[in-house]
Amino acid sequence: MSNIVSITDDIYWIGVNDRSTELFEAIWPLPSGVSYNSYLIEDDKVAVIDTVKNTHIDSYLLNIKDLLGEREVDYLIINHIEPDHSGAIKAFKEAYPEITIVGNKKTIGLLEGFYKIVDNVKIIGDGDHLELGEHKLNFHLTPMVHWPETMMTYDSKDKILFSGDAFGGFGTLDGGIFDDEVNIEFYEDEIRRYFSNIIGKYTPMVQRAISKLDGLDIEVVASTHGPIWRDNPQRIIDDYSRWSKQDTEEGVVIVYGSMYGNTEKLVESVARNISKEGIKNIRVYNISTTHVSYIINDIWKYEGLILASCSYNTGIFPPMDYLLRILENKNLKNHSLGIIGSYSWSGGALSRLEDFAAKSGCDFIDPAIEMKCSPDNDDFDDAKLLAKNIAEKLKE
Numbered sequence: 515m516s517n518i519v520s521i522t523d524d525i526y527w528i529g530v531n532d533r534s535t536e537l538f539e540a541i542w543p544l545p546s547g548v549s550y551n552s553y554l555i556e557d558d559k560v561a562v563i564d565t566v567k568n569t570h571i572d573s574y575l576l577n578i579k580d581l582l583g584e585r586e587v588d589y590l591i592i593n594h595i596e597p598d599h600s601g602a603i604k605a606f607k608e609a610y611p612e613i614t615i616v617g618n619k620k621t622i623g624l625l626e627g628f629y630k631i632v633d634n635v636k637i638i639g640d641g642d643h644l645e646l647g648e649h650k651l652n653f654h655l656t657p658m659v660h661w662p663e664t665m666m667t668y669d670s671k672d673k674i675l676f677s678g679d680a681f682g683g684f685g686t687l688d689g690g691i692f693d694d695e696v697n698i699e700f701y702e703d704e705i706r707r708y709f710s711n712i713i714g715k716y717t718p719m720v721q722r723a724i725s726k727l728d729g730l731d732i733e734v735v736a737s738t739h740g741p742i743w744r745d746n747p748q749r750i751i752d753d754y755s756r757w758s759k760q761d762t763e764e765g766v767v768i769v770y771g772s773m774y775g776n777t778e779k780l781v782e783s784v785a786r787n788i789s790k791e792g793i794k795n796i797r798v799y800n801i802s803t804t805h806v807s808y809i810i811n812d813i814w815k816y817e818g819l820i821l822a823s824c825s826y827n828t829g830i831f832p833p834m835d836y837l838l839r840i841l842e843n844k845n846l847k848n849h850s851l852g853i854i855g856s857y858s859w860s861g862g863a864l865s866r867l868e869d870f871a872a873k874s875g876c877d878f879i880d881p882a883i884e885m886k887c888s889p890d891n892d893d894f895d896d897a898k899l900l901a902k903n904i905a906e907k908l909k910e
């Protein structure tokens with residue numbers, strides 16, 4: 515019996531779990547794997563919404579054959595053509611040669627680019643619909659969440675929103691696929707890590723997409739990754755809405771780059787002093803040993819951010835520079851930011867951090883600390899002051 519789960523009497527989850535890929539998009543670690551969710555609607559016409567990565571084609575197509583027998587698939591709707599969802603399209607078209615592929619103008623351009631497929635395509639526009647029989651699918655274009663062609667498909671009969679990557683997260687579906695079948699706490703961090711690292715650059719587009727959904731009566735959110743939200747669909751919409759505004763909780767993330775422990779020593783003092791000010795959520799990360807995706811996840815969670823780095827070859831410590839570039843690319847804002855640079859002769863770290871602070875949309879917290887070689891009493895006094903100031907700001 516194949517691995518198919520009914521969502522309603524004629525709508526099915528036909529997705530797959532990936533526990534083999536170590537790095538999503540060849541960058542982001544997948545300790546809990548990821549699911550590629552695909553959906554099938556069996557009505558007078560049969561429609562599939564999004565496919566799966568090319569690593570899972572055989573089992574995926576077998577599942578569909580198991581479900582449909584000799585019946586053909588009439589439509590393949592592409593909400594999102596990133597290859598983790600479109601990798602099975604060529605094989606799909608070979609299995610169902612008469613199929614019509616449905617997407618918007620940008621999707622169809624990318625379909626030709628990636629797969630050289632140009633025949634039997636149907637271009638839809640924002641607000642268009644497709645009748646399958648009892649089911650009527652409405653298309654809502656939501657560009658740049660996080661690719662230009664991204665769109666959502668709404669089934670008005672069962673009030674299901676097939677949302678593409680929006681409202682998705684990391685983590686395989688281990689038996690339970692619905693929010694009420696799993697302990698959702700398990701997914702919380704991995705959903706925010708997905709959002710902050712994959713979608714986080716496109717926060718205005720996420721907000722635009724969410725306001726576009728305003729009038730829709732949504733009973734189920736079915737994204738392309740992670741759990742299907744049928745018990746509390748509003749929860750994931752609210753989470754995505756909050757994260758896209760960079761609304762944060764009380765807490766401080768301290769990230770440091772230190773080769774020989776001197777910068778780290780000052781960081782320990784800052785952390786201790788923030789704790790003495792009554793802040794309970796303090797996360798200290800060594801930039802050299804924790805993958806940036808976990809750090810970015812916590813930066814998206816907490817308001818306070820302190821970046822501390824040594825100098826290296828007249829610039830900032832390279833792993834810290836990598837984090838800064840990512841945060842610049844994501845237009846980090848709405849955070850309270852403190853900075854610490856250390857040097858032994860020329861410096862370089864603090865000026866890069868100052869440049870970052872000036873360009874970011876964060877509130878700068880005094881004092882910027884520049885430490886020579888190892889911390890002295892003045893540096894420890896400054897660390898205390900920075901801790902006091904950031905704690906006061908968080909409590910405002």
Ligand SMILES: Cc1cc2nc3c(=O)[nH]c(=O)nc-3n(C[C@H](O)[C@H](O)[C@H](O)COP(=O)(O)O)c2cc1C
Nearest residue numbers: 772773774776777824826827828857858859860861
């Ligand atoms: C490869 C290398 C390059 C460095 N480049 C600089 C530099 O350009 N300017 C500077 O002031 N210090 C430089 N330093 C010295 C560091 O400031 C010093 O090693 C210090 O201990 C680093 O801080 P940490 O103890 O927190 O690792 C460099 C050190 C190393 C190992």
